[in-house]
Amino acid sequence: MTRLQRYYLSYTGGFLLFIGVLAVLEQHGMPPRWIGYAFLFFTIFLYAAIGIMSRTSDVSEYYVAGRRVPAFFNGMATGADWMSAASFMGLAGTLYLSGHQGLAFVIGWTGGFVLVALLLAPYLRRFGEYTIPDFLGARYGGNAIRLVAVGAAILASFVYVVAQIYGVGVITSRFVSLQFEIGVFLGLAGILVCSFLGGMKAVTWTQVAQYVILIIAYITPVAILSYNVTGNPVPQLVYGQVLQEVTRLEHRLFNTPAEIEVRNLYRERADLYAQKIMQLPQSLTLEREKFSAEINRLKASDAQMKDIVAVERLRRDLPHDPDQARSQWENAMFSAVDRSKMPTHHAEAFPGENDAEQMAMRLNFMALIFCLTIGTAALPHILMRYYTTPTVRQARESVFWSLLFILLLYITAPAYAVFAKFEVFSHLAEIPLTKLPGWVAAWSKVGLVSIEDINGDGILQLAELSMNPDVIVLATPEIAGMPYVVSGLVAAGALAAALSTADGLLLTITGALSHDVYYRIVRPDASTQLRLVISKSLLLVVAVLAATVAAQKPGTIVSMVAWAFSIAGSAFFPALVLGIFWKGATRIGALAGMVLGTLLTLYYIVRVEFNEIPWLGISNLHMEPWLYIQSTSAGVFGVVAGFITIILVSLLTPSGDSASAFLKGIRRTEQRSGR
């Protein structure tokens, strides 16, 4: 066992001991709030300590951890780098809501690593510089391609880092009831203590520590739940039986008379909203007059004051103008439509009422897998990690370890979803509203669970329950009746997932700016000291900027992360892969392919997702999707267009001479054969 392995083994032991001590303290009456604080400050303190111990003023250590990270640990660090707040909190929820359809994320987010292993990692390491734009710049030559790559890297990474910091705000505000904005800036501090002083070196060793915490935190609650339900603590092995049970419950519950009645009520409500929207603006006036008449009637019949106030509040809450009414009522209509539909069976693949619907589901499933896979193999903050190993061979091996460590979480997420569904179907459905378990009330208060007794029978029907996807992972400790210390652990894990990803992304952005733009283009003669000063100041600026954006609570953040994959995939993947495997790819071809692919992806996202961009004065943008493909999979078109463009344009343009020397180096073609 190496020295490093001993360190991290005792670190893991220490962390388990810390959890044990808190569990004992909780038994002796330590309040939950304090347990939350303990987890929050202890883990951030740990990361800060590692960050300070790894501080550096060496360029190679700052950008690529001195290329001394062994394969095993680089795998762990990549795991933490890769698994974000979305994987940790959102994935299980997505699987809960969409069943088999959600498996596209599991397949796509793991399958990408095969592409990294076969097509990219060994060649990036053999090239052995600092950033991804470096690689493209060296292969194709010229500053133009470097700038395009920098732009795409920043576009894809910045959205992503904002989402992570936003996630930190959500976690801290929920678990230790800090104000959201304070949580955001606390997260910012947590990110800066690692990356500012020690760059990649500090981030790597912190990420290893964060991986340990996040994987313990992810597996513990569902293992206990699994033991409670099946008597076996390995959820991944036994949830097949639970899935069968869920399917049986689905067959029984979906068709009870009460369930059908509730769905019909929601359909009526949806129709009502549709009618009101059709009759705008009269319907809004009518609505207001109806409330006014009601108030006058109540006042005339000397009713209770509080009844009058209630109706007055309803009238005040009406939309102010027809535009607002339209958007509010459309949302209400869509949510009612969703609830009026027959729910899908969890294990059923590509559910749909007819062949066309099933085909649309199937196509979207395939497209999403394609985009997530290519995006995974093209996100600069992941690819950068393969510069940090000592040898090419270790770079290859570290992809194996990366996938192994990531897989531990991704094969657990579907189990989470199935166990949660089993709990809901067996302990929530058909239960009187007064007898619901305590966790439902607790999470209703935060607004993540909501219940509406639309048919007024005092009993919960499935269609009356709506849950935010994040709640599945966050509430499992309470569902399984575990002490608060487990909830605190989950919060610490989610925090680790968000911080580790944010660290990696931030380094990518500042690396692109300080190394590729400043050092390579603006001032190639800059001293190493100056380069580090520039890099650290940029890091600070970008981090504060990201936190400021996150503090605004941008609404579309989750879909923006999905778009980042499509953008990164269409910008980088074709140029990188063709650059390595096809001698004929030329500079102009690569430039054209990168620009065209990215633009097509952006165009598709904008046209499908938005109808108008007010600040540009554009309206009536909306178009029908091509082949039913949703905007989250826009990369399908961008990547294919990128490949075709690079090949066509390259065939028409003369190839430069830098390419062949470069390729000889990374392919190792000039080898003496034999020994």
Added chain:
Amino acid sequence: MKHPDGAYWLKTRRLTFALLFVWIVVTFGASWFARELNEFSLFGFPLGFYMGAQGVIFIYLLIIWFYNRQMRRLEREFGIDDE
């Protein structure tokens, strides 16, 4: 008979493309036919669901493991040492 790219690169490329082909067949085959695979069951799971949730991912790990093993052999054969 000497190819300008050298035997090491040719063998690397052949291995890469063969494994890439396996990867494509597994990924998109198992996903496209998930509905049909669900007719069968494995460990209590419908097979199509199992493949997406675990099976495909284990095959990915196997592909990478096999690639690394073959590449180690190739490097030994050609005396390539990237230190």
